[in-house]
Amino acid sequence: MLTRLKGKSEGKLTKQICKVVLDHFEKQYSKELGDAWNTVRDILTSPSCWQYAVLLNRFNYPFKLEKDLHLKGYHTLFQASLPYYPKSMKCYLSRTSDRLPSERHQIGNLKTYYLLNAASLLPVLALELRDGEKVLDLCAAPGGKSIALLQCACPGYLHCNEYDSLRLRWLRQTLESFIPQPLINAIKVSELDGREMGDAQPETFDKVLVDAPCSNDRSWLFSSDSQKAACRISQRRNLPVLQIELLRSAIKALRPGGLLVYSTCTLSKAENQDVISEILNSHNNIMPVDIKGIARTWSQDFTFAPTGQECGLLVIPDKGKAWGPMYVAKLKKSSTGKWQ
16 A cells, blocks of 8 residues: 655645555664654655755866855755865755756766765765775665765775676766776776675775665655565565675675774664674674764764664664664774684
């Protein structure tokens, strides 16, 4: 059953909420988030409230657009910077739900900006990428986080992997749209099952990002096929198994002393905190990295829900700060084999 959501003009159909999914989320998230779920639900079911950040492309910098954004009242995201915040990354947002039109893909012409959920930059920033480092984006499609990584620094080697062939095409197009040819040639794109990457490239990377397949709460709520939605929900319990396997593979691919960031765009504790707890409990060579400072620094831009973890943050949509859901956790691999 689909619930119709009307636009500002009476009778104008904009999106349809899938009641099967909403009912399922209602039961789970009202328990996990408590009273906060009421506001989160209102935002998630009201696309007219959603906000879109504008990430400027440093490889084809839009100086005129930047000036126009200032005139329109946009402000720079992350105005309060962390010590490792890269000056080369520029991201703007409006305090309203304004949205710039998406640029079209044109062969040979680089796009000047990328529209995204601002919370999706947090995993990228948590990775603290430095020039010359070897980095793996294990589940890279559609490519937004790979693009953001390249706004932060110039890695010595960037490996973008995507197992799904349709999404892989999307990833390649995204990279071609934003990254100049000389740099594209230094990026490896592969179609490997992420669970096999650790065996294929053991202890290769300085930094690994695992933006894992998950219950994508925003898109699931607007599933157009109720039967498929019900099937998704029944199979949802299998996702943490996949996520843990991807993380185990990522840990193998990470060099001793390297950093790993895990992220999802779901509120689900089973796919977030529980997955990280399982990894920490089963790997004596992995240590949590405290990222509470991110929440303190950017509480003006994001609303964070308690996670019970120093190494994990959960951004939840809020009024005027309609970013997320986004879970981010940061881990470090021991340089000696295990932690004492």
